[in-house]
Amino acid sequence: MSLEGKRIGFGVTASHCTYDKVFPELERLVEAGADVIPIVTYTVRTTDTKFGKAEDHVKKIESITGKSVITTMPEAEPLGPKLPLDCMVIAPLTGNSLSKMANALTDSPVLMAAKATMRNQNPVVLGIATNDALGLNGVNLMRLMASKFIYFIPYGQDDPIKKPNSLVADMDYLLDTVEHAIQHKQLQPVIIPHEYDNMVK
Numbered sequence: 472m473s474l475e476g477k478r479i480g481f482g483v484t485a486s487h488c489t490y491d492k493v494f495p496e497l498e499r500l501v502e503a504g505a506d507v508i509p510i511v512t513y514t515v516r517t518t519d520t521k522f523g524k525a526e527d528h529v530k531k532i533e534s535i536t537g538k539s540v541i542t543t544m545p546e547a548e549p550l551g552p553k554l555p556l557d558c559m560v561i562a563p564l565t566g567n568s569l570s571k572m573a574n575a576l577t578d579s580p581v582l583m584a585a586k587a588t589m590r591n592q593n594p595v596v597l598g599i600a601t602n603d604a605l606g607l608n609g610v611n612l613m614r615l616m617a618s619k620f621i622y623f624i625p626y627g628q629d630d631p632i633k634k635p636n637s638l639v640a641d642m643d644y645l646l647d648t649v650e651h652a653i654q655h656k657q658l659q660p661v662i663i664p665h666e667y668d669n670m671v672k
Contacts, residue, residue: 480556480558509533509540516540547583558588558595558596559584562596605636612638
């Protein structure tokens with residue numbers, strides 16, 4: 472289906488090491504004609520890491536979308552009643568934000584935008600990137616997997632030998648997942664193999 476003119480919220484949480492996979496997919500959404508509204512967590516806005524400065528990440532997102540990034544809860548809240556989205560994407564979604572979302576905790580602009588979208592019974596697409604999805608956070612992942620209006624970018628173990636509890640979405644499927652989610656369908660298969668170098672022979 473065409474995404475031309477669709478209002479797509481794009482939330483970014485603080486899995487900094489996956490930005491190089493996420494930002495090209497953000498570009499693809501814009502190129503597909505979507506009206507992309509960027510939202511970031513407080514950590515994304517303020518935290519510098521070895522993967523880059525917070526200011527540079529925000530500028531990159533704004534350069535791609537042509538819009539100022541939403542960085543506060545009051546800015547995100549109108550995405551529910553006044554300025555509804557056709558779909559909300561969170562990519563990457565950290566384990567921290569995943570656990571909060573699964574337990575109805577709304578303490579960041581990104582989670583507020585997701586809550587606002589589900590309030591309108593519109594789809595939320597999640598691109599997970601967490602080291603504990605198969606650990607203590609597994610119960611939260613499954614809670615979201617079983618929830619209405621929530622769809623997942625296909626994911627798998629990115630390094631089952633060194634990080635056996637880690638799951639990461641294959642961001643190459645982001646656009647396809649959004650197209651399916653707007654039709655209230657989950658792109659399948661949702662659990663996929665990842666390419667990795669430490670395969671047990």
